[in-house]
Amino acid sequence: MRLKGRLLSVAEMVPRSKCVVDVGTDHGRLPVWLVKSGIAERAIVTDISAASLKKAEALIKAHGLESKIEPRVGDGLSVVYPGEADTVIVAGMGGLLIRDILKNAPHVTASVKTFVLQPMRAQGLLRKWLADNGYTIVDESLVREKDKFYEVIVARHGRQHIPKDVYYDIGYMLIKKQDPLLKEFIEHKMAKIAAIIEQLESQGTPDSKKELDEFKRKLEEYREVYQWVTRYDRSSR
Ligand SMILES: C[S@@+](CC[C@H](N)C(=O)[O-])C[C@H]1O[C@@H](n2cnc3c(N)ncnc32)[C@H](O)[C@@H]1O
CATH class of the missing domain: 3.40.50.150 (Vaccinia Virus protein VP39)
Known part of the structure; x- marks a missing residue:
């Protein structure tokens, strides 16, 4: 089997x-x-x-x-x-x-x-x-x-010890061992968040504003990890 x-x-x-x-x-x-x-x-x-x-x-x-x-x-x-x-x-x-x-x-x-x-x-x-x-x-x-x-x-x-909350979403060990799919995985996560941000921006209510800020913060954190990861990504050199 x-x-x-x-x-x-x-x-x-x-x-x-x-x-x-x-x-x-x-x-x-x-x-x-x-x-x-x-x-x-x-x-x-x-x-x-x-x-x-x-x-x-x-x-x-x-x-x-x-x-x-x-x-x-x-x-x-x-x-x-x-x-x-x-x-x-x-x-x-x-x-x-x-x-x-x-x-x-x-x-x-x-x-x-x-x-x-x-x-x-x-x-x-x-x-x-x-x-x-x-x-x-x-x-x-x-x-x-x-x-x-x-x-x-x-x-x-x-x-x-998890130094930043973002490592709950993007596992620290994936970064440490440079998982071959990590770059694409983060891109996939960023695209999902960007779509949510676009949807919340179109709603424009006070409730959606709070959520929007939270998702924007998350996207920024993902971007930071992504930049760090792609710096060491052999395929992007
Ligand atoms: C989607 S299947 C996953 C099967 C397999 N582990 C896999 O990864 O392909 C989920 C299985 O978990 C069982 N399950 C759900 N809750 C459970 C629980 N509390 N204890 C034991 N089995 C549970 C379901 O009956 C189902 O057979």
Whole structure:
């Protein structure tokens, strides 16, 4: 079985693990790939939906991995015991849901070494929550599928100092490691903000004025990061 795009990028960020938990596994492709490729010795796969988990169960059976991958129906990490897993993956969900899944299971997360998170939205809020709650982001990557960018965040327990709020939106590790898609990613974000600014300017109400100022400030911050990033971008030299 081959993975591509977003799921492959998530898989590539998973360290060698004794036991991986894939929360909200749905189709189960990620844990099957991880176990088959030897990155994970075993896996627990969970989903709040029994119907979704059935898909994973069928895939596990088709690959003969019933002794290595255990499906469990349940909410977040509530069906995982402390000490069971060294790596937790939560992919393909909103950043606030990912935050809640970690927040609601401190007794489980305490013994987990690595968290591989792939939020579909609210990425900035998730990064801020991680930084404010004893996590440190140790790696990040970007992947693009058609015109959509996906962000993969690898976190561990630890302290982290985020010097500017803009690094919640544009992950600091992406800048540090000069992710090959970073320039395009920031351009994409700036274009989205510019479109919002244009829309707010056309409204011209007192409420929209406050929002407008906030978005203009954000755009300025993104521009600063963009200038910094393109200075070191080999392709622009
Ligand atoms: C969009 S799918 C993502 C599947 C897979 N992780 C991926 O990245 O391709 C989201 C899955 O998360 C499950 N889910 C949503 N909320 C959940 C929760 N609180 N706990 C466990 N699973 C949840 C849904 O039932 C669904 O199967």
